[in-house]
Amino acid sequence: MFFVDTLEIEGLGNRSYLAGGARGAVVVDPPRDIDQVIAAAAKRGVRIAYVAETHVHNDYVTGGLELARVTGASYLVPAGARVSFARTPVADGDTVTVDEGLVLRALATPGHTPHHTSYVMEEDGRGAAAFTGGSLLIGAVGRPDLVEPRLTEELARAQHASAHRLADELDDEVPVLPTHGFGSFCSSSQAEGDSTTIGGERKANDALTLDVDTFVERVLAGLDDVPAYYAHMGPANAAGPAPVDLTPPERADAGQIARRLAAGEWVVDLRSRTAFAEGHVAGSFNFERDGKLATYLAWLIPWGKPVTLLADTPEHVADAQRELARVGIDRPAAAATGEPVGWVRAGEELASFPRARFADLAGVRERGEDVVVLDVRRDSERAAGHVEGAVHIPIHELHGRLDEVPSGTVWVHCAGGMRAAIAASLLDAAGRDVVAVDDGFDAAGEAGLTVTRH
Numbered sequence: 276m277f278f279v280d281t282l283e284i285e286g287l288g289n290r291s292y293l294a295g296g297a298r299g300a301v302v303v304d305p306p307r308d309i310d311q312v313i314a315a316a317a318k319r320g321v322r323i324a325y326v327a328e329t330h331v332h333n334d335y336v337t338g339g340l341e342l343a344r345v346t347g348a349s350y351l352v353p354a355g356a357r358v359s360f361a362r363t364p365v366a367d368g369d370t371v372t373v374d375e376g377l378v379l380r381a382l383a384t385p386g387h388t389p390h391h392t393s394y395v396m397e398e399d400g401r402g403a404a405a406f407t408g409g410s411l412l413i414g415a416v417g418r419p420d421l422v423e424p425r426l427t428e429e430l431a432r433a434q435h436a437s438a439h440r441l442a443d444e445l446d447d448e449v450p451v452l453p454t455h456g457f458g459s460f461c462s463s464s465q466a467e468g469d470s471t472t473i474g475g476e477r478k479a480n481d482a483l484t485l486d487v488d489t490f491v492e493r494v495l496a497g498l499d500d501v502p503a504y505y506a507h508m509g510p511a512n513a514a515g516p517a518p519v520d521l522t523p524p525e526r527a528d529a530g531q532i533a534r535r536l537a538a539g540e541w542v543v544d545l546r547s548r549t550a551f552a553e554g555h556v557a558g559s560f561n562f563e564r565d566g567k568l569a570t571y572l573a574w575l576i577p578w579g580k581p582v583t584l585l586a587d588t589p590e591h592v593a594d595a596q597r598e599l600a601r602v603g604i605d606r607p608a609a610a611a612t613g614e615p616v617g618w619v620r621a622g623e624e625l626a627s628f629p630r631a632r633f634a635d636l637a638g639v640r641e642r643g644e645d646v647v648v649l650d651v652r653r654d655s656e657r658a659a660g661h662v663e664g665a666v667h668i669p670i671h672e673l674h675g676r677l678d679e680v681p682s683g684t685v686w687v688h689c690a691g692g693m694r695a696a697i698a699a700s701l702l703d704a705a706g707r708d709v710v711a712v713d714d715g716f717d718a719a720g721e722a723g724l725t726v727t728r729h
Contacts, residue, residue: 276296276297277294277295277296277377277396277398277403277404278294278295278296278319279292279293279294279396279404279450279452280292280293280294280315280319281452282305282306282311282312282315283457284306284335284601285598286567286568286569286570286598286601287334287335287458287459287567287569287570287598287601287602288455288456288457288458288459288460289304289306289334289335289454289455289457289459290304290452290453290454290457291303291304291305291306291312291454292304292406292452293312293315293316293319293321293323294373294396294404294406295319295321295324295373295374295377296321296373296374296375296376296377297321297374297375298321298322298374298375299321299322299324299373299374299377300316300319300321300322300323300324300325300373300374301323301324301325301326301327301371301373301379301394301396302316302323302325302326302327302339302342302348303327303328303329303394303406303408303452303454304327304328304329304332304337304339304406304408304454305326305337305338305339305342306335306337306338306601307335307336307337307338307516307519307600307601308338308519308521308597308600308601309338309341309342309345309519312338312342313342313345313346316346321374322346323342323346323348324348324349324371324373324374325348325349325350325351325371325373325379326339326342326343326346326348326349326350326351327351327365327379327394327406328350328351328352328353328356329353329391329392329393329394329406329407329408329409329410329454330353330356330387330388330390330391330392330408330409331352331356331357331358331388331390331509331512331513332508332509332512333388333421333422333505333508333509334455334459334460334502334505334508334602335508335601335602336508336511336512336516336600336601336602336603337512337516338516338519339352340360340362340515340516341516341518341519343362349363349371350362350363351363351365351371351381352364352365353365353366353381353383353390353391353392354366354390355389355390356388356390356513357513358512358513358514358515359513359514359515360514360515365381365392366381366383367381367382367383367392368380368381368382369381373396376398376399377396377397377398377403378396378397378400379394379395379396379397380394380395380396380397381393381394382394382395382405382440382441382444383437384407384408384410384411384437384438384440384441385430385433385437386409386410386416386417386419386430386431386433386434386435386436386437386438387408387409387410387416387417387418387419387421387430387434387455388409388421388422388430389422389426389430389433391408391409391410391417391437392408393405393406393407393408393410393411393437393441394406395444395445395449401446402444402445402446402449403449403450404449404450404452405441405445405449405450405451405452405473406452406453406454407441407451407452407453407454408453408454408455409453409454409455410434410437410438410441410453411437411438411441411451411453411476411480411482412451412453412455412456413451413453413456413457413468413469413470413471413476414456414468414471414476414479414480415456415480415481416434416438416480416481416482416494417434417453417455417456418460418494418498419431419433419434419494420498420501421501421505421509427495427498428491428495431490431491431494431495432487432491434482434494435482435487435490435491436487438476438480438482438483439482439483441473442473442476442477442483445473446473446474447472447473447474447477448472448473448474449472449473450470450471450472451471451472451473451475451476457469458567460499460500460501460502460505460570481493481494497655499653499654499655500653500654500669500671502570502573502574502671503573503574503575503578503671504573504574504578504602504603507578507603508602508603511603517605519600519605520600520605520606521593521596521597521600523589523592523593523610524584524592524596524606524607524608524609524610525608525609525610526609526610526611527583527609527610527611528611529617529618529619529620529623530620531583531609532556532583532585532609532611532618532619533619533620535581535583535608535609536556536558536559539580540580540581540582540583540608541560541576541580541581541582541583542556542558542559542560542582542583542585543559543560543561543562543572543582543583543584543585544556544559544560544561544562544585544586544615544700545562545563545564545568545584545585545586545587545591545592545595546561546563546564546585546586546587546615547563547565548561548563548630548692548693548696548711548713549630549713550615551696551700552627552628552629552630552696552699552711553627554615554616554625554626554627555615555625555626555627555700556585556615556618556619556625556626557619557623557625557626557703557704558626558704559585559700559704560697560700560701560704561696561697561699561700562697563693563696564586564591564594564595564598566693567693568595568598568599569598569599569601569602569604570602571670571671571694571697572599572604573599573602573603573604574671575670575671575673575674575697576604581608582599582604582607582608583607583608583609583610583611584596584607584609584610584611585610585611585612585615585618586610586611586612587612587613588612589610589612591612592607592610592612596610626703628699628703628708628709628710628711629710629711630710630711630712630713631686631710631711631712631713631714632712632713632714632718632722633688633712633714633716633718633719633721633722633724634718634722635710635712636648636662636686636688636712636719636722636724637722637723637724639686640724641723645683646683646684646685646686646710647666647680647681647682647683647684647685647686648662648664648665648666648685648686648687648688649665649666649667649668649680649685649686649687649688649698649702650662650665650666650667650668650688650689651668651669651670651673651687651688651689651694651695651697651698652667652669652670652689652690652694652716653669654669656690658728658729659728660716660720660726660727660728661726661727661728662688662719662724662725662726663724663725663726663727665688666679666680666681668680670689670694670697670698673698673701673702674701677701677702677705677707680702680707683708684708684709684710685702685707685708685709685710686709686710686712687699687702687709687710687711687712688712688714688716688719689716690715690716691714691715691716692711692712692713692714692715695711695712695713696711696713698711699711
């Protein structure tokens with residue numbers, strides 16, 4: 276009997292899959308923290324016979340090499356991928372038997388990368404599931420611009436052809452099981468929905484409804500910013516990632532926290548943005564553990580900079596440590612938990628700043644107060660509408676452009692509040708007077724602020 280278990284990789288917007296039969300299984304695109312994969316296989320009572328990568332990933336560190344080593348599974352990696360470790364290279368049409376009546380067939384689907392390979396699980400000779408990685412996603416495709424700028428258009432055209440190949444070779448009822456596309460920046464666009472089939476994509480996916488030239492034009496026009504840490508993921512995966520170490524980090528007291536801040540290291544407060552605004556260690560940054568922690572911290576932090584984590588509980592530190600390891604931030608320098616008053620030395624006070632809504636900003640402007648409005652959303656978001664007169668510096672550029680923020684009290688906003696909180700903490704650490712707008716952007720117009728578009 277055929278099964279597929281989906282492993283959600285929260286925060287990164289990715290999925291991995293455990294699929295197989297009564298005794299044997301394959302894992303497709305596993306995360307760095309392989310303990311959850313091993314636990315899923317144990318729950319099913321199956322042996323992991325194969326670990327399959329659809330491509331050398333650009334957005335996270337894979338656990339594939341370590342999972343294959345620990346379980347003794349064959350490590351299937353596209354033959355065209357340039358890697359520095361021993362693996363079983365797979366080419367278009369290659370097959371392996373996962374369990375009785377279950378065959379995994381490799382299907383070359385270049386586009387997201389030149390070597391990208393999808394895998395079709397066939398049960399008794401019929402397609403039962405398509406693991407499409409970064410090829411055909413839910414209502415989208417994997418972005419084609421992460422490998423080499425000069426290849427982007429060529430890869431976009433390859434994405435169109437690969438989507439059509441999948442649709443031509445598979446029946447409408449075959450489930451499409453992508454790795455990316457659930458909030459991942461590896462997706463060329465974001466679509467709604469949690470599951471799909473070949474038939475569903477045939478009706479709704481631009482790659483299957485538009486001619487190639489129109490499709491390519493639309494994909495290229497819609498490409499957004501690439502997280503800076505992506506530059507480190509591909510090389511790490513090609514070299515062969517080291518095993519992950521999730522043992523608790525060194526405990527930091529108030530003195531050590533102060534010394535690390537003085538040394539220019541990053542001290543990251545994982546608490547809610549509400550709690551952080553009310554009281555925090557001066558100089559620390561706020562990245563909520565319930566937000567896209569790995570994406571935004573890895574995007575903003577200078578690569579290799581030591582990081583100390585502050586959180587309510589040891590469990591919150593452990594969760595963050597696991598998430599950060601998935602993007603190559605392997606070992607926090609230290610950590611502290613409990614109440615923030617315990618994170619500062621005797622005689623020192625916690626820092627704070629106010630939070631507000633767009634209605635409060637409208638009131639300030641109506642009274643004629645001279646304040647700076649800072650929009651930290653991405654370019655594409657701003658183009659769809661922005662508060663008139665707002666300074667625009669995307670959140671991922673702010674740390675290096677703080678000197679461009681005009682003098683005065685800064686009211687910082689994003690689309691919902693999470694990124695504004697990060698930005699407010701950066702500004703606060705730099706000694707600026709800041710107000711964090713914790714509100715949905717739709718409320719700006721409703722509050723009477725002038726929203727313009729370009």
